[in-house]
Amino acid sequence: MNANRPSRNAVASLLLLASLIASPLLAAQEANSSESDDELFGDAALVTVPTETAKDIAGAGFETSKGLLFGGDLSLVQSVDLWNGNLSQAKGMRTQNLGLNFDARPSDSFRVYGRGQYTMTSAVMDGTFSIQELFADVSWNRTVNLRVGKQAANWGVGYWWSPADILSLSAIDQSDPSARRAGPVAIKASMPIGLNQASIYATTDATDNIDQIGLAGRFEFVLGDSEFGLGGYYRRDGEVKPRLVGTATVKFLGVNWYGEAVGSFGSEVPTVGFASGSPVVSTSDEFFFQGAAGFTWTATDQEKRWNIVAMGEYYFNGRGAEDAAAYADHRAQLLGLVAGGALGGSDLLGYGRHYAGLYASAEDLWSSGLGLVAEWRSNLGEASGYGRLVAAYEPVADFRAEAGGEIHYGPDGGEYVFMNGTGEAGYAVASLRLWTRTTIDVAYPLYGEGARPRLTLVVSGRF
Amino acid sequence: MSKRSRIRAFLFLSFLAAFPAAYAQTADANPDFRKILTLIDERSTFPKIDFSAVVQMKTTDPEKGDSDEKSAFFRRDSLDAFLILQLEPSTKKGQGMLLVSDNLWKYDPVSRKFSHSSLKDNYGDSAAKNSDFRSSSKAKDYKVAAASSGALGKFDCWILELEAVRDDVTYPFMKLWVSKSDNLLLKAEEYSLTRRLLRTSLFPSYSKLADKYIATRSIFQDGLVAGKRTEIIITDLSVKALPDDMFTKSYLEKVGK
Numbered sequence: 001m002n003a004n005r006p007s008r009n010a011v012a013s014l015l016l017l018a019s020l021i022a023s024p025l026l027a028a029q030e031a032n033s034s035e036s037d038d039e040l041f042g043d044a045a046l047v048t049v050p051t052e053t054a055k056d057i058a059g060a061g062f063e064t065s066k067g068l069l070f071g072g073d074l075s076l077v078q079s080v081d082l083w084n085g086n087l088s089q090a091k092g093m094r095t096q097n098l099g100l101n102f103d104a105r106p107s108d109s110f111r112v113y114g115r116g117q118y119t120m121t122s123a124v125m126d127g128t129f130s131i132q133e134l135f136a137d138v139s140w141n142r143t144v145n146l147r148v149g150k151q152a153a154n155w156g157v158g159y160w161w162s163p164a165d166i167l168s169l170s171a172i173d174q175s176d177p178s179a180r181r182a183g184p185v186a187i188k189a190s191m192p193i194g195l196n197q198a199s200i201y202a203t204t205d206a207t208d209n210i211d212q213i214g215l216a217g218r219f220e221f222v223l224g225d226s227e228f229g230l231g232g233y234y235r236r237d238g239e240v241k242p243r244l245v246g247t248a249t250v251k252f253l254g255v256n257w258y259g260e261a262v263g264s265f266g267s268e269v270p271t272v273g274f275a276s277g278s279p280v281v282s283t284s285d286e287f288f289f290q291g292a293a294g295f296t297w298t299a300t301d302q303e304k305r306w307n308i309v310a311m312g313e314y315y316f317n318g319r320g321a322e323d324a325a326a327y328a329d330h331r332a333q334l335l336g337l338v339a340g341g342a343l344g345g346s347d348l349l350g351y352g353r354h355y356a357g358l359y360a361s362a363e364d365l366w367s368s369g370l371g372l373v374a375e376w377r378s379n380l381g382e383a384s385g386y387g388r389l390v391a392a393y394e395p396v397a398d399f400r401a402e403a404g405g406e407i408h409y410g411p412d413g414g415e416y417v418f419m420n421g422t423g424e425a426g427y428a429v430a431s432l433r434l435w436t437r438t439t440i441d442v443a444y445p446l447y448g449e450g451a452r453p454r455l456t457l458v459v460s461g462r463f
Numbered sequence: 464m465s466k467r468s469r470i471r472a473f474l475f476l477s478f479l480a481a482f483p484a485a486y487a488q489t490a491d492a493n494p495d496f497r498k499i500l501t502l503i504d505e506r507s508t509f510p511k512i513d514f515s516a517v518v519q520m521k522t523t524d525p526e527k528g529d530s531d532e533k534s535a536f537f538r539r540d541s542l543d544a545f546l547i548l549q550l551e552p553s554t555k556k557g558q559g560m561l562l563v564s565d566n567l568w569k570y571d572p573v574s575r576k577f578s579h580s581s582l583k584d585n586y587g588d589s590a591a592k593n594s595d596f597r598s599s600s601k602a603k604d605y606k607v608a609a610a611s612s613g614a615l616g617k618f619d620c621w622i623l624e625l626e627a628v629r630d631d632v633t634y635p636f637m638k639l640w641v642s643k644s645d646n647l648l649l650k651a652e653e654y655s656l657t658r659r660l661l662r663t664s665l666f667p668s669y670s671k672l673a674d675k676y677i678a679t680r681s682i683f684q685d686g687l688v689a690g691k692r693t694e695i696i697i698t699d700l701s702v703k704a705l706p707d708d709m710f711t712k713s714y715l716e717k718v719g720k
Contacts, residue, residue: 040667040682041616041649046642047669047676056701057535058515058709063718071553111717137717142708145717152575178574192711195563220712225565302634302655304687367687397528462554 096120161315163290164260241266288318320353324381331413384410500602
């Protein structure tokens with residue numbers, strides 16, 4: 001095959017794709033029939049008195065299930081390089097995984113739920129299996145709810161950064177902020193008090209001594225149309241440092257504002273100092289502060305001429321590097337520390353002091369199917385960041401085309417430059433949904449290391 | 464009695480006979496429309512009892528595709544609260560929405576996170592609004608700007624043109640078709656500030672529970688997207704008391720998938 005030209009198979013694939021694109025457009029033109037007013041209101045017997053009202057859903061075992069219920073979710077991604085025919089997993093936020101779950105609710109006061117996930121790390125589906133959640137719920141007199149086992153625990157309200165989310169085992173994936181994240185093995189007791197709620201946790205990860213149990217408590221309360229949360233964490237052996245946590249979501253001037261603040265009495269997360277010229281890993285017992293604040297604003301024209309979503313967030317990380325450029329300057333040495341086990345891979349993310357992110361989108365302008373999306377995030381201290389500007393066209397439900405560019409900028413070795421594994425910078429994408437759960441993308445990165453057209457098949461969904 | 468006297472008596476009796484009809488027609492032409500709105504609100508509001516049902520929602524949308532959903536619905540008007548929990552399809556099972564007064568939470572069982580949203584939002588991708596599930600407050604939110612007589616199918620109706628008296632309502636202008644025989648809301652046209660038709664709502668079927676009337680079949684036709692419509696069928700109606708913990712975030716998290 002000539003490496004400088006798309007293969008014949010690739011051209012055939014594109015022609016097939018074009019024909020598939022046409023079919024939903026035609027299908028969308030089918031007329032829609034509905035009943036007339038005369039048909040709807042032609043019967044004088046408008047009102048009926050139900051003879052059986054005892055069949056209420058709450059009393060009919062709505063909270064219980066017979067036997068085990070199984071479900072799952074699947075995400076398969078296969079990409080072909082149209083220039084050389086190489087198969088690969090698409091890079092970026094799309095990962096391949098298969099999740100399976102079971103749910104048993106023999107009574108309204110007892111439930112067992114579990115979810116395991118097989119995450120595929122290569123095009124030939126090699127991967128690893130992990131238990132994401134496995135817990136039992138016990139309810140006492142509908143007053144106190146116990147959840148025992150491995151469970152998600154999202155305390156924070158931040159979108160891209162959430163320092164108050166102290167129980168989750170991983171930070172938010174900024175390229176997919178709503179993705180599920182694993183939580184700790186814990187015993188959680190929660191009690192609603194009107195609209196307010198009190199919760200206490202005993203976390204038991206890798207515990208063989210009572211001193212290793214982490215204790216956490218949180219009280220969420222509502223004032224008007226605002227919600228606040230206060231909490232704390234303590235572990236006797238000090239392996240995880242004590243923390244105080246506050247969160248707030250407030251509606252003001254038509255905007256949803258949120259904020260979170262954390263005061264930590266030390267940090268178990270290693271930081272790197274560069275005073276001696278070479279990186280030295282250490283942890284700290286000094287008090288430091290972390291906080292995030294942001295807003296979400298949505299505006300929809302009643303006549304559907306525009307629908308705008310805007311979001312912004314600022315994050316202050318008190319334990320972040322004082323010398324903002326040091327991590328970028330010493331990237332090679334830091335990677336050596338990761339390879340040697342002195343640092344984890346995640347320790348090379350979020351090491352700055354000041355971060356900010358913005359997002360804005362306008363979809364289906366004047367019912368044309370046209371839209372715009374702009375996004376930006378930055379480690380402000382070292383001036384590295386990520387930006388994306390995309391124009392989208394979605395005339396029908398099953399077809400979407402995007403063209404735009406994205407950029408990872410900053411010093412060599414900077415946080416956001418390092419995140420960009422592909423070198424792709426500008427791109428055009430056409431997406432076709434064949435059914436609700438299958439998507440074909442034709443992407444053409446414009447320049448950079450991976451700047452060759454590729455065709456990607458994505459199968460994803462829940463069942 | 465002379466012929467002239469008989470004619471006079473006939474005319475007098477005819478007048479007397481005609482008077483109640485004429486009086487009734489006058490009264491019929493000028494009922495208190497605010498009372499009719501209040502009656503509509505009261506009949507669909509449950510201040511002292513709870514209400515629960517199963518809600519089947521079918522949406523036809525030429526732009527975003529069709530959907531068929533089933534939800535459990537629980538309402539406690541004394542708290543100005545409702546809870547909707549999705550039962551079908553399996554891809555959305557466990558998603559839920561809780562409204563208590565001015566606080567509206569949505570729960571995502573995948574990320575296990577709650578989020579706030581506006582009551583004015585559409586319910587999912589349907590033509591129904593979140594506010595459609597709340598108790599009715601037309602008498603408080605609107606004034607009757609004009610009224611006339613008309614017909615809708617076999618029903619003689621009052622056609623009431625309403626103007627909002629508050630800024631935070633979903634629709635600034637509405638036109639209602641209310642049956643004259645039993646004051647049931649049969650149809651509503653909902654307009655934007657520029658008087659553009661945004662939605663047509665039809666209520667061709669009601670069930671009576673105690674002294675309350677529930678629209679068991681509702682059809683919402685989008686005025687801006689041709690062919691987009693959502694039909695809601697309500698079954699398994701009940702006014703049995705619900706547990707207090709049902710209207711809490713904790714409950715939504717507990718019953719979520």
